[in-house]
Amino acid sequence: MSVATESPAPRNYEVVPKTSPEGSELDGELLEVAMGPQHPSTHGVFRMDVVLDGETVVKLKPVFGYLHRNHEKIAENTSYLGSMPYTDRLDYFCSLTNNWAYALAVEKLAGLQVPERAEFIRVITAELTRLQNHTSVCGFLLQDMGALGTPLMYAFREREKILDLFESLTGARMMCNYMRFGGCRCDLPPGWLDRVRKIVGDFPQFLDSYEALLNTNEILLARTQGVGRLPRELAISAGVTGPMLRACGVDYDIRKVDHYGIYDRFEFRIPLGEQGDVYDRYMIRLLEIRESLKILQQALKEVPGGPIIDPKAKLRSFRPKVGEAYGRIEGPKGELGFYLISDGSPNPYRYRVRPPSLINLTILEDMCLGQSVADAVVTLGSVDIVLGEVDR
Amino acid sequence: MESLEQIKIRLEAAVPGAKLEILPNESPSGQHSLLLDNAHAVALARFLRDDAQLRFDYCSNMTGVDWPDTEITSKVKVKKVIDGVEKEVDEVTKTARPGFLEGVYHLYSMAMKHGPLILRLRTGNRKDQVQLPSFTPVWRSCEFQEREVYDLFGVVFDGHPDLRRILMWDEFRDHPMRKDYSEPDDYEYEPTPHDDVLEKSKRHQAAKGTL
Numbered sequence: 238m239s240v241a242t243e244s245p246a247p248r249n250y251e252v253v254p255k256t257s258p259e260g261s262e263l264d265g266e267l268l269e270v271a272m273g274p275q276h277p278s279t280h281g282v283f284r285m286d287v288v289l290d291g292e293t294v295v296k297l298k299p300v301f302g303y304l305h306r307n308h309e310k311i312a313e314n315t316s317y318l319g320s321m322p323y324t325d326r327l328d329y330f331c332s333l334t335n336n337w338a339y340a341l342a343v344e345k346l347a348g349l350q351v352p353e354r355a356e357f358i359r360v361i362t363a364e365l366t367r368l369q370n371h372t373s374v375c376g377f378l379l380q381d382m383g384a385l386g387t388p389l390m391y392a393f394r395e396r397e398k399i400l401d402l403f404e405s406l407t408g409a410r411m412m413c414n415y416m417r418f419g420g421c422r423c424d425l426p427p428g429w430l431d432r433v434r435k436i437v438g439d440f441p442q443f444l445d446s447y448e449a450l451l452n453t454n455e456i457l458l459a460r461t462q463g464v465g466r467l468p469r470e471l472a473i474s475a476g477v478t479g480p481m482l483r484a485c486g487v488d489y490d491i492r493k494v495d496h497y498g499i500y501d502r503f504e505f506r507i508p509l510g511e512q513g514d515v516y517d518r519y520m521i522r523l524l525e526i527r528e529s530l531k532i533l534q535q536a537l538k539e540v541p542g543g544p545i546i547d548p549k550a551k552l553r554s555f556r557p558k559v560g561e562a563y564g565r566i567e568g569p570k571g572e573l574g575f576y577l578i579s580d581g582s583p584n585p586y587r588y589r590v591r592p593p594s595l596i597n598l599t600i601l602e603d604m605c606l607g608q609s610v611a612d613a614v615v616t617l618g619s620v621d622i623v624l625g626e627v628d629r
Numbered sequence: 630m631e632s633l634e635q636i637k638i639r640l641e642a643a644v645p646g647a648k649l650e651i652l653p654n655e656s657p658s659g660q661h662s663l664l665l666d667n668a669h670a671v672a673l674a675r676f677l678r679d680d681a682q683l684r685f686d687y688c689s690n691m692t693g694v695d696w697p698d699t700e701i702t703s704k705v706k707v708k709k710v711i712d713g714v715e716k717e718v719d720e721v722t723k724t725a726r727p728g729f730l731e732g733v734y735h736l737y738s739m740a741m742k743h744g745p746l747i748l749r750l751r752t753g754n755r756k757d758q759v760q761l762p763s764f765t766p767v768w769r770s771c772e773f774q775e776r777e778v779y780d781l782f783g784v785v786f787d788g789h790p791d792l793r794r795i796l797m798w799d800e801f802r803d804h805p806m807r808k809d810y811s812e813p814d815d816y817e818y819e820p821t822p823h824d825d826v827l828e829k830s831k832r833h834q835a836a837k838g839t840l
Contacts, residue, residue, distance in 0.1 A: 302796040348657030476770025560656020591690040
C-alpha cells in the first residue's frame, strides 16, 4: 500500500485585477441587476431593474404588474355593493380606510347622508387602521436595514391587539368589508369601546419604549439621515401624498383640507419634516401615530347613539342617477381616491382607484440615483407600498 | 376658488384660439368638468398651474374612459296638427354618436388648498386617431397614470417621455379596459372539462375547426 506523502501543490488562483491609480480593466463596466420580483426587500412581487456602476445606482426602472388582476374591469361588471369586499384586497393592511374611500365616493355620487354614530365609528376605525399601519411600516423599514425580528415583532404585537378589535367588530382581522353606502354594516358589540379605550390608553407607553429603543440608534441614524432625499417641488409635481409629502415639509393633509366625515371637530396637528429624507419619513409616521391617538381620545369621549346607516340608502338594486363623482380620503399611505361614473345601471360605468402606493413610486428613480444599492432598499422601504394596491 | 365659468373666461383670454366647453354633471356631487381642445391643451394646463390665483400645482388623478359608438335617443315635445286638432306629440330623434376615448384629470392646489378642477380631453375616434397631448411635462404625477391609460385603453400620449405598457406585459396586443374587449383564446387542454371550462373548450375547438 502506497501512501502519498507529497504535500499538495499550491493552487493557482486567478489574480483579480486590483484598482490602481491608472484604473483597472473593469472600470466603466455597468452591471444590470433585477431586484425582485421575488426579493424580500421589495415587499411583494415588485421588480426594480437597477443599473449599477460599482455599487452606485445610475438607473432604476420599476416594473409592475405581477399582481395585476384588473380590479377596475371586475368592478365594472359587478354591482356597486359587490365591489365593497374587493376594495379590502387593494391595500390589505388598511381595509377599513379603503372601504371608507369607496363609500365616500358612492355617497357623493348618490347624495347620501351618513348618521352621526356611523361617522364616529368610521373615524375610530380609520385612525386605528392608521396606528397599526404606521407601527408596522416602521418595523418593516427597520427590518430592511437589518434589524431582524425585534422591532417588527414589537410592532406586530401591538398590531395584533388592534386586529383583534377589528375581528370582534367586523368578523375578520384584515378583510373587514365593514362600511356601507350611507353608514356601516353592523353596530358595535357590547364593551367594544371600552376595549378600544384600554388599547388607546396603553399605546403611548408602547410608543415611548419603541422610540427609546430605536430613535437614537446609531445604525438607524447612519442608514437613514440624508438618504433618499426628495425635493419639495418635485414631490408636489409628482403627486406624492401622505407621510412622504409631509416629510418634505408640505402642509397638506386631506383630513384638514377637505374636512370629510367629521374631522373638523377634532383638534390635531400635522407633523412636518424638513429634509425629506428617510429619517424624516420614519419620524413623521411616529409623530402621526401620536396625533391619531389624540383624535381617538377625543372621538371615544362622545360616541352618540342612534342609527348606523342612512335609512334611505338601498343596498340591493342600488342605481345612482347618471353622473360622476370623485371622492378621496387621507389614507395611511396617502390620498386614496375613487372615481365613479354612473350611467343609471346597477353597475358603475367607470370605476377608477387612485392608488397612493403607485403614484408615490413615480419619483423612486429620482430618489435613488447616485446612492448605493443598499440605500435603494431603504428608500423603497420608506415609501410604504402594498403591491395589492400598486398593481390592482 | 373661482367658478368654472370664470376660469373658462380667463383661460380663453390667456390662450387665444382655445376652444373650451363646460360639461355639466347632474349627480349630487356637482363636479362639473371642462373640455379642452387638444391643440391648446398643454398651454392651458401650464396656465392653470402657473396662474397666481389658481395655482393647480397638483394633478391628483388621471384616468381614461371608453365611450363606444352609441345612438342617443332624445324625446322632444312637438306641436302637431292631427285630424285638425293641435296636439303635443313626443318626437323621438335618434342621433348616432361616434365613439371616442377620453382622458380625465382631477387637479387640486396644494398651495391654495382648493379643488377639484376636472379637465377632459377627447380623441378623434377609437381606432386610428387615438392621440392626446401628454401632461407629464406639466405634472410629473401623470407619468405612470398616462402609461396605465395607454396600456389599458390604447390612448397614445404625444410628448410622454417613456410611453410603455405598465401593467400588462410588453407582448400583449389588446387594451383590456375597452368596453368591447374580448379575452383571448388561451384555453389549455383539460382531460375532463366541465361547466365554464367545457364551454371554453367547445369555443376553442370550434375556432380551430376540430369539433
